[in-house]
Amino acid sequence: MHRITIQSSLHAITASSQEWWRRMVFCGFPAVCSGPANPAGIMVSMTFWIDTHCHLDANEFSADVAAVRARAAASGVAHCVLPAVRVANFEAVRLLAHEFSFSYGLGIHPLCVPAAKETDLQTLDEELTRRKADPRLVAVGEIGLDYFVPVLTESPMRERQEHFYREQLKLARKHGLPVILHVRRSADKLLKHLRELAPMGGWSGIAHAFNGSAQQAMEFIKLGFKLGFGGALTFEPARQLRRLAAELPLEALVLETDSPDMAPQWLYTTVAQRAAGQPQGRNEPGQLPRIAQQLASLRGISFEALALVTTANALQALPKVKGLIAC
Numbered sequence: 001m002h003r004i005t006i007q008s009s010l011h012a013i014t015a016s017s018q019e020w021w022r023r024m025v026f027c028g029f030p031a032v033c034s035g036p037a038n039p040a041g042i043m044v045s046m047t048f049w050i051d052t053h054c055h056l057d058a059n060e061f062s063a064d065v066a067a068v069r070a071r072a073a074a075s076g077v078a079h080c081v082l083p084a085v086r087v088a089n090f091e092a093v094r095l096l097a098h099e100f101s102f103s104y105g106l107g108i109h110p111l112c113v114p115a116a117k118e119t120d121l122q123t124l125d126e127e128l129t130r131r132k133a134d135p136r137l138v139a140v141g142e143i144g145l146d147y148f149v150p151v152l153t154e155s156p157m158r159e160r161q162e163h164f165y166r167e168q169l170k171l172a173r174k175h176g177l178p179v180i181l182h183v184r185r186s187a188d189k190l191l192k193h194l195r196e197l198a199p200m201g202g203w204s205g206i207a208h209a210f211n212g213s214a215q216q217a218m219e220f221i222k223l224g225f226k227l228g229f230g231g232a233l234t235f236e237p238a239r240q241l242r243r244l245a246a247e248l249p250l251e252a253l254v255l256e257t258d259s260p261d262m263a264p265q266w267l268y269t270t271v272a273q274r275a276a277g278q279p280q281g282r283n284e285p286g287q288l289p290r291i292a293q294q295l296a297s298l299r300g301i302s303f304e305a306l307a308l309v310t311t312a313n314a315l316q317a318l319p320k321v322k323g324l325i326a327c
């Protein structure tokens with residue numbers, strides 16, 4: 001249990017975060033407003049977090065997703081965003097988001113492009129229309145470009161994933177939704193299309209599992225994106241990523257687990273360990289606060305201040321989530 005006062009923590013966070021925080025506190029957000037007032041300010045009973053990217057519909061969770069959700073809540077993860085990756089899991093993420101009071105995105109992931117049909121883009125458009133009034137549909141995603149997997153970097157799949165990415169950006173623009181981006185060795189190309197297709201009011205959304213350069217990060221930020229950080233920053237050899245996480249503007253960071261993937265260092269098993277029969281550790285949203293603790297240390301700020309700012313950032317990136325967790 002972490003207790004803080006508004007006064008003691010606000011100096012570390014931005015004006016926009018403060019505004020959101022005041023509004024949230026005085027509106028009575030249940031997870032944080034249960035503490036009594038004291039002479040120094042309003043006591044907050046617990047920090048809370050938003051996992052901005054997790055795949056709870058994955059097979060890895062089929063046996064115990066309710067327990068995973070309970071552990072997330074117990075650890076202070078108040079909300080999870082579930083991005084879809086292909087048409088076949090649109091319904092699963094929607095149902096899970098409703099069952100657990102979470103939110104979801106709809107999109108076709110670049111790794112799913114080889115198996116996708118051209119008509120899937122039309123299906124996505126129809127589904128975005130059908131779910132327009134659904135408060136839990138908060139983004140188009142997960143979409144993007146992957147230039148790490150060899151088959152996707154060669155013709156014709158290279159062009160095909162670019163086509164799917166572009167068409168889905170147009171759908172995000174048409175339906176007025178933020179975008180959740182998959183970025184793997186593809187930042188410059190992603191940015192090029194974002195610039196070409198920018199909506200009148202600009203983009204909002206998240207470049208998830210960001211691992212580009214500082215310069216590329218600043219370009220995403222300029223376009224209106226937040227950058228997602230998760231388990232990868234818990235590995236000491238990931239020096240460039242840890243430097244980015246430590247030095248990028250705090251207002252640009254959101255947290256994510258990418259569960260069941262991106263296991264943090266304490267769950268990760270090496271190739272040799274796996275060969276010896278030890279399974280890869282499964283990541284889950286309840287790990288987020290421990291990952292966040294490492295980010296707070298890297299930045300030299302308090303755990304609580306990081307929770308406040310990254311939550312405010314997530315709500316800025318995915319504005320419909322505000323209506324799901326605040327008053």
Ligand SMILES: [Zn+2]
Pocket residue numbers: 053055083142258
């Ligand atoms: Zn993902």
